[in-house]
Amino acid sequence: MRKKSIVVIALTALLLVLEYCYTPEKAQHNVTTDIKVEKAGFGRFTNNRNTTVLVNPDTLTWKLLGDIKYVKKQHKTYGEVMFPQVNAKLKLTNKKRIVMSGFIIPIDNKSYALSKNVFASCFFCGKSGPETIMGIKFKGETPKLKTDQYVTLEGNFRYNDADVEDWVYHVDDAVIVKGAK
Numbered sequence: 307m308r309k310k311s312i313v314v315i316a317l318t319a320l321l322l323v324l325e326y327c328y329t330p331e332k333a334q335h336n337v338t339t340d341i342k343v344e345k346a347g348f349g350r351f352t353n354n355r356n357t358t359v360l361v362n363p364d365t366l367t368w369k370l371l372g373d374i375k376y377v378k379k380q381h382k383t384y385g386e387v388m389f390p391q392v393n394a395k396l397k398l399t400n401k402k403r404i405v406m407s408g409f410i411i412p413i414d415n416k417s418y419a420l421s422k423n424v425f426a427s428c429f430f431c432g433k434s435g436p437e438t439i440m441g442i443k444f445k446g447e448t449p450k451l452k453t454d455q456y457v458t459l460e461g462n463f464r465y466n467d468a469d470v471e472d473w474v475y476h477v478d479d480a481v482i483v484k485g486a487k
């Protein structure tokens with residue numbers, strides 16, 4: 307009888323995890339359209355430090371970040387690995403100031419990532435690729451943010467095409483220009 311109870315509990319836990327990570331295509335659409343999504347544009351915004359920041363239009367889009375190819379290369383630890391090949395426009399944008407909008411995904415107690423998708427359909431649940439998420443390093447103190455909070459960041463873009471244990475895309479010295487409460 308105990309074995310049956312353990313099996314039932316394990317299956318229930320598995321179903322809950324799968325339900326949490328799986329969102330049907332229609333539900334994904336409803337999740338993103340129910341949230342008021344605003345793109346960055348020309349204008350002045352006051353960030354969370356009450357500093358006015360002049361913001362240029364989005365210089366990157368998730369579509370542009372998604373234009374990526376992968377090539378198989380040998381890695382000394384992992385053997386054969388798929389390494390990203392970043393497109394030419396992104397290479398020209400490397401280490402330049404950009405504006406990017408997306409959903410906040412917590413990584414741990416101290417760090418966040420910016421995602422094209424909400425948490426329920428992000429890269430970690432297998433619904434997207436690594437090109438749909440960007441690591442964030444904030445300028446100064448890391449703010450407290452909520453999961454799925456939609457923000458617009460301004461920061462220095464950096465890509466990674468060599469370290470398989472790191473994000474493909476990064477925003478360094480990031481400042482929230484829209485969406486912080």
